[in-house]
Amino acid sequence: MTTATPLWVHRRRYRRRRWTARLAALAVGSAFLLAVVPLILVLTYTIARGLPHFSWVFFTHSLAGVPPSQAGGGIAAATIGSLEQVGLASLIGLPLGLAVAVYLAEYGTGRLATVTRFLVDVMTGIPSIVAGLFAYTFIVISLHQGFSGLAAAIALSLLMVPIIVRSAEDILAGIPRTLREAGYALGLRRWRVVVSIVLPAARSGLITGAMLAVARIAGETAPLLLTAFDNSYINANPFRGQQSALPLFIYNQAQQAYQPAIDRAWAAAATLVLAITGIYIIARLLTLRKSGAHRV
Amino acid sequence: MKSPMRVGTRETHDRATPRAQTRRRAIGDVLFERSVWLAACAVLALLIAVAAFLVWRSIPAIRQDSANFLTTRTWLPDDTPPVFGVAAIAFGTALSATVALVLAVPVAIGSAIFVTQYVPPRVGVWLGYCLDLLAAVPSVVYGLWGMLWLVPAMTPIQHGLATTLGFLPFFADPQGLTRQASRSIFVVGIVLAAMIIPIIAAVTREVIRQVDPGLREAAWALGATRWEMVRIAILPASKLGIAGAVLLGLGRALGETIAVALVLGTSFAVDFHLLVFGKNTIAANIATQFAEAGSLGRSALIASGLVLFAMTMLTTLLARAIIYRSGSRERSAFA
Numbered sequence: 192m193t194t195a196t197p198l199w200v201h202r203r204r205y206r207r208r209r210w211t212a213r214l215a216a217l218a219v220g221s222a223f224l225l226a227v228v229p230l231i232l233v234l235t236y237t238i239a240r241g242l243p244h245f246s247w248v249f250f251t252h253s254l255a256g257v258p259p260s261q262a263g264g265g266i267a268a269a270t271i272g273s274l275e276q277v278g279l280a281s282l283i284g285l286p287l288g289l290a291v292a293v294y295l296a297e298y299g300t301g302r303l304a305t306v307t308r309f310l311v312d313v314m315t316g317i318p319s320i321v322a323g324l325f326a327y328t329f330i331v332i333s334l335h336q337g338f339s340g341l342a343a344a345i346a347l348s349l350l351m352v353p354i355i356v357r358s359a360e361d362i363l364a365g366i367p368r369t370l371r372e373a374g375y376a377l378g379l380r381r382w383r384v385v386v387s388i389v390l391p392a393a394r395s396g397l398i399t400g401a402m403l404a405v406a407r408i409a410g411e412t413a414p415l416l417l418t419a420f421d422n423s424y425i426n427a428n429p430f431r432g433q434q435s436a437l438p439l440f441i442y443n444q445a446q447q448a449y450q451p452a453i454d455r456a457w458a459a460a461a462t463l464v465l466a467i468t469g470i471y472i473i474a475r476l477l478t479l480r481k482s483g484a485h486r487v
Numbered sequence: 488m489k490s491p492m493r494v495g496t497r498e499t500h501d502r503a504t505p506r507a508q509t510r511r512r513a514i515g516d517v518l519f520e521r522s523v524w525l526a527a528c529a530v531l532a533l534l535i536a537v538a539a540f541l542v543w544r545s546i547p548a549i550r551q552d553s554a555n556f557l558t559t560r561t562w563l564p565d566d567t568p569p570v571f572g573v574a575a576i577a578f579g580t581a582l583s584a585t586v587a588l589v590l591a592v593p594v595a596i597g598s599a600i601f602v603t604q605y606v607p608p609r610v611g612v613w614l615g616y617c618l619d620l621l622a623a624v625p626s627v628v629y630g631l632w633g634m635l636w637l638v639p640a641m642t643p644i645q646h647g648l649a650t651t652l653g654f655l656p657f658f659a660d661p662q663g664l665t666r667q668a669s670r671s672i673f674v675v676g677i678v679l680a681a682m683i684i685p686i687i688a689a690v691t692r693e694v695i696r697q698v699d700p701g702l703r704e705a706a707w708a709l710g711a712t713r714w715e716m717v718r719i720a721i722l723p724a725s726k727l728g729i730a731g732a733v734l735l736g737l738g739r740a741l742g743e744t745i746a747v748a749l750v751l752g753t754s755f756a757v758d759f760h761l762l763v764f765g766k767n768t769i770a771a772n773i774a775t776q777f778a779e780a781g782s783l784g785r786s787a788l789i790a791s792g793l794v795l796f797a798m799t800m801l802t803t804l805l806a807r808a809i810i811y812r813s814g815s816r817e818r819s820a821f822a
Binding site for chain 2: 209219220221225226227230234237291297299303304314316317324325329333406417456460471
């Protein structure tokens with residue numbers, strides 16, 4: 192180095208670096224906006240189109256006897272179906288998922304644990320329509336059960352289990368060891384420590400995880416097409432016969448060529464979106480209150 | 488510790504429990520451990536059962552197919568003789584997912600960088616929750632919105648693209664179809680992109696959060712601007728994890744059913760004309776054909792579902808393996 196770089200070169204470089212940084216900030220900021228725009232568009236548009244069609248009749252009547260070209264009828268059958276299917280799916284999926292999570296977090300040290308952990312992660316990638324095909328081949332045709340809410344619930348629980356396992360394992364593993372050791376020091380058996388100390392301590396996180404999983408499967412449509420198969424009449428028995436469900440209702444009404452049907456689709460979509468965002472927000476607020484220690 | 492990296496920290500409450508070692512184990516302990524172990528086995532069995540049932544129930548269709556199942560483009564399983572194959576719908580699946588990925592990746596990675604590096608951490612967490620909410624919106628609602636709002640809105644835009652950039656093979660419109668109809672792969676790609684952005688962004692966020700803070704601080708100490716810090720410290724360290732995130736998004740886009748079924752116009756064409764009405768995907772084909780299909784038709788749909796299952800499982804397997812390799816077992820409720 193015989194001659195020093197002149198000062199103006201440094202200045203120019205510095206200026207260029209600052210401008211690059213500003214442009215980059217603008218780029219990532221607008222990327223975020225671009226990601227959120229669909230959310231705002233979809234939510235506001237759905238609610239704006241759906242709310243005007245909310246009515247007492249809409250929530251208390253089924254579609255029985257209402258042709259697509261006429262107004263009237265509503266989501267009673269679909270709501271009953273959805274509640275039963277999601278409820279049954281949770282009844283299967285929550286305990287199973289929680290048990291697997293307990294295994295992974297409390298006992299999982301061997302090869303089975305590694306394999307399970309990996310395959311549970313892979314299971315999150317099962318397309319929902321494939322879960323539907325599985326329930327169709329297994330329950331509907333191989334066990335000769337016919338289309339039913341139960342078949343739908345099996346498909347939904349298959350989608351639910353990996354979500355539950357992943358969030359619950361994370362939360363259980365985040366429970367401090369000292370808490371467990373306190374239990375052991377009191378002479379508790381290992382299973383008692385899990386049941387009476389670890390699970391209660393993890394309660395709020397587990398509930399949040401469960402609610403997020405419910406929010407996630409409540410809107411699934413594809414598996415229901417192959418399992419519940421829709422029904423315009425109220426069928427309150429989830430174990431026998433075709434059932435309706437909110438997502439199915441939306442899907443089938445949306446494909447009609449008549450405006451009254453489209454309006455029903457929007458109203459049902461607004462109902463579903465409000466229910467799911469409601470569950471989501473409550474779940475988030477729950478973890479917020481409880482020390483916020485666990486990120487789901 | 489908040490960090491979900493626990494592969495090395497799963498130490499052994501086994502050895503920490505004196506009872507477990509010194510005495511014969513109590514019956515309650517044995518029962519409890521057996522039952523949770525059984526649950527883990529049940530989940531593995533479930534995954535195997537999915538594959539087994541799909542294979543079993545698709546055999547009759549593949550056997551009776553008078554054409555090659557993998558190379559035929561038409562889908563007429565209930566004709567005599569049955570002629571069907573997955574070539575066109577598998578192509579459409581891959582094409583729509585690719586378009587979605589091209590649109591989604593820059594936006595998703597950019598927004599993940601934004602919420603982790605450009606805003607205060609507390610705000611970033613909440614903005615992240617907003618992105619997650621995007622993933623909770625049901626696909627049928629995206630489909631409804633895509634069909635009734637986006638499709639009409641995109642018609643003039645697509646026609647404009649086709650007339651100005653029509654010399655590019657992707658934007659070509661040889662039959663002049665874009666003037667009226669716009670239920671194209673391009674519009675589907677936009678809807679799918681909106682659906683996978685939150686997934687890619689969520690995983691990328693977790694991967695970026697786990698970058699060693701020392702690297703960041705070293706970059707600051709060298710006098711880097713914020714962008715230079717991201718470029719020299721954050722991105723190289725999280726490269727692998729981001730690749731895994733992108734693959735996860737790809738898997739989701741491949742398997743998406745209802746939004747595609749509602750938005751895309753159906754045809755069995757195999758070409759790269761993104762703006763032209765039509766084409767089909769495996770998942771959407773199952774959704775639209777299932778109700779009317781006969782027994783062989785349904786079996787054929789199951790066979791196509793098996794192909795989709797294989798495609799998505801390979802993608803997800805690869806994605807998870809890469810994410811594991813990158814050292815972060817990210818977790819987010821929605822990915």
